[in-house]
Amino acid sequence: MNDYFTLLGFGPTGWGDDLARGAVVTVSLSLATLPIGLCLGFLLSLAKQSEDMLLKLSADIFTTIFRGLPELLTLFLVYFGVNAALRSFSEATGLPDLALSSFVSGMTALGVVFSAFASEVFLSAFRGIPHGQSEAGLALGLGRAKVMLLVILPQLIKIALPGLANLWMSLLKDTALVSVIGLADILRQASIAARVSREPFLFFGSAIVLYLVLTILSSIALGGIDRWTKRGEAAQ
Amino acid sequence: MSGNHPFIAAPIAPRQPLKIAGLIAIGVWIAAAIAFAVYFTHVFDATLIERFGWSYLSGLWVTVSLVTVSFLCGAIVSLPVALGRMATNKLARGLAFAFVYFFRGTPLIAQIFLVYYGFGEFRGFFESIGLWWFFREAWYCGLFSLALNTAAYQAEILRGAIESVPKGQWEGGRSLGLSRTVIFFKIVIPQAMVVALRPYANEIILMIKASAIVAIITVYDLFGETRQAYSRTYDFQTYVWAALLYLALVEALRHLTNFAERRLTRHLRR
Numbered sequence: 001m002n003d004y005f006t007l008l009g010f011g012p013t014g015w016g017d018d019l020a021r022g023a024v025v026t027v028s029l030s031l032a033t034l035p036i037g038l039c040l041g042f043l044l045s046l047a048k049q050s051e052d053m054l055l056k057l058s059a060d061i062f063t064t065i066f067r068g069l070p071e072l073l074t075l076f077l078v079y080f081g082v083n084a085a086l087r088s089f090s091e092a093t094g095l096p097d098l099a100l101s102s103f104v105s106g107m108t109a110l111g112v113v114f115s116a117f118a119s120e121v122f123l124s125a126f127r128g129i130p131h132g133q134s135e136a137g138l139a140l141g142l143g144r145a146k147v148m149l150l151v152i153l154p155q156l157i158k159i160a161l162p163g164l165a166n167l168w169m170s171l172l173k174d175t176a177l178v179s180v181i182g183l184a185d186i187l188r189q190a191s192i193a194a195r196v197s198r199e200p201f202l203f204f205g206s207a208i209v210l211y212l213v214l215t216i217l218s219s220i221a222l223g224g225i226d227r228w229t230k231r232g233e234a235a236q
Numbered sequence: 237m238s239g240n241h242p243f244i245a246a247p248i249a250p251r252q253p254l255k256i257a258g259l260i261a262i263g264v265w266i267a268a269a270i271a272f273a274v275y276f277t278h279v280f281d282a283t284l285i286e287r288f289g290w291s292y293l294s295g296l297w298v299t300v301s302l303v304t305v306s307f308l309c310g311a312i313v314s315l316p317v318a319l320g321r322m323a324t325n326k327l328a329r330g331l332a333f334a335f336v337y338f339f340r341g342t343p344l345i346a347q348i349f350l351v352y353y354g355f356g357e358f359r360g361f362f363e364s365i366g367l368w369w370f371f372r373e374a375w376y377c378g379l380f381s382l383a384l385n386t387a388a389y390q391a392e393i394l395r396g397a398i399e400s401v402p403k404g405q406w407e408g409g410r411s412l413g414l415s416r417t418v419i420f421f422k423i424v425i426p427q428a429m430v431v432a433l434r435p436y437a438n439e440i441i442l443m444i445k446a447s448a449i450v451a452i453i454t455v456y457d458l459f460g461e462t463r464q465a466y467s468r469t470y471d472f473q474t475y476v477w478a479a480l481l482y483l484a485l486v487e488a489l490r491h492l493t494n495f496a497e498r499r500l501t502r503h504l505r506r
Binding site: 081169190 | 255257258259261262264265337338340341342343344345346347349350353354355356357358441444445446447448449451452459462466472475476478479482483486487490
């Protein structure tokens with residue numbers, strides 16, 4: 001038992017600090033991906049309800065592709081595909097070698113996957129807002145942008161939040177896939193520790209506990225945000 | 237209403253002018269499709285198909301059989317878990333909740349690593365109970381983790397679907413003198429399954445996508461064969477083939493679900 005404490009401890013003999021650094025990488029990758037996914041997903045949902053058939057079709061093609069591909073395959077396509085393209089580009093132009101790091105690849109791949117799913121969440125949230133809301137805003141003389149920002153968006157966030165919370169949870173878990181292309185996140189640090197110390201059960205178990213802690217903290221935070229968006233209803 | 241204004245003609249829908257954003261967006265896709273076609277005809281290599289065609293098909297078969305078997309095993313495990321979630325007994329509820337939370341709150345890839353690498357530490361124990369042949373094989377380890385993982389998700393689908401059946405259905409069954417088991421299997425479950433069809437189909441699609449992870453623990457499923465083909469040729473088109481196969485599989489399943497749902501709910505349509 002004492003042995004386990006040394007192995008999980010901080011400092012040169014233990015792997016605790018490596019796992020903690022991995023947790024920071026996991027959280028920062030998720031937080032870095034979130035804004036990309038949310039913005040792109042929101043734009044996609046706008047495109048999907050536009051009257052312009054071509055725009056709608058384009059958004060549907062995007063969603064079909066990135067919802068249908070395994071996340072791991074999307075990650076490999078971005079990592080190897082973009083890097084191969086960059087290599088041939090720098091060979092052709094004679095520029096210094098450019099390469100996509102595993103962090104940026106992970107951000108891109110998980111971001112597009114997140115946005116494909118988020119667009120559907122936003123779309124159904126838009127359908128939950130009565131048409132009269134934007135008409136009333138326009139009748140009051142607000143511009144289209146102001147109607148979106150002041151009337152639609154606050155209601156949209158409230159309706160979309162449970163769906164987006166689920167997507168955040170899967171994003172947090174999907175970051176573990178980026179360890180396969182070499183990102184030093186929780187899972188990769190645990191794999192290294194397991195290989196060196198020959199204690200795979202202890203370290204993969206600790207990794208799982210760390211992920212559980214992250215999801216529990218997330219659900220507490222998301223519960224807080226949910227109550228915050230519903231504070232108007234509670235007063236009634 | 238129409239009686240008051242009998243002569244108002246239906247408004248003529250204005251013709252939608254083509255807008256610039258849509259043209260640009262579809263233009264990007266068309267350009268991407270053309271670039272893809274040019275790239276593919278440029279690099280297309282028939283000898284690669286000769287070399288790897290059969291291994292791709294066998295990989296596809298491994299993926300399909302792995303998903304099918306673990307989905308069915310998960311369905312069996314999910315029934316007691318779902319019943320536990322709805323039970324009045326606090327212990328059963330707590331255990332079922334912990335099971336669901338554990339498998340839904342942690343990444344599948346970490347679960348698979350824990351089973352494949354971690355359980356090896358207890359080799360002596362598994363040998364003594366005669367289960368080592370199971371946890372020695374990567375395929376069985378993948379199956380085990382996938383089945384338990386999907387059981388947690390399926391339990392929630394099942395619970396939601398059963399709870400969506402109105403209470404009056406239970407009461408009606410009781411007043412007809414049916415036993416609880418008969419009511420559950422003959423009245424509640426058939427109605428719940430119509431509700432659960434789409435979530436179940438989504439779960440299968442998610443499993444097809446998630447099953448690619450077993451390639452990391454040396455199972456030669458579709459993604460595993462792809463990785464091997466790539467490591468032998470360093471040819472990017474090997475990944476493109478896999479992407480096309482996965483997309484075809486998922487899209488076929490999605491359309492099949494839409495068809496099945498239309499057919500199964502035709503008595504509800506008005």
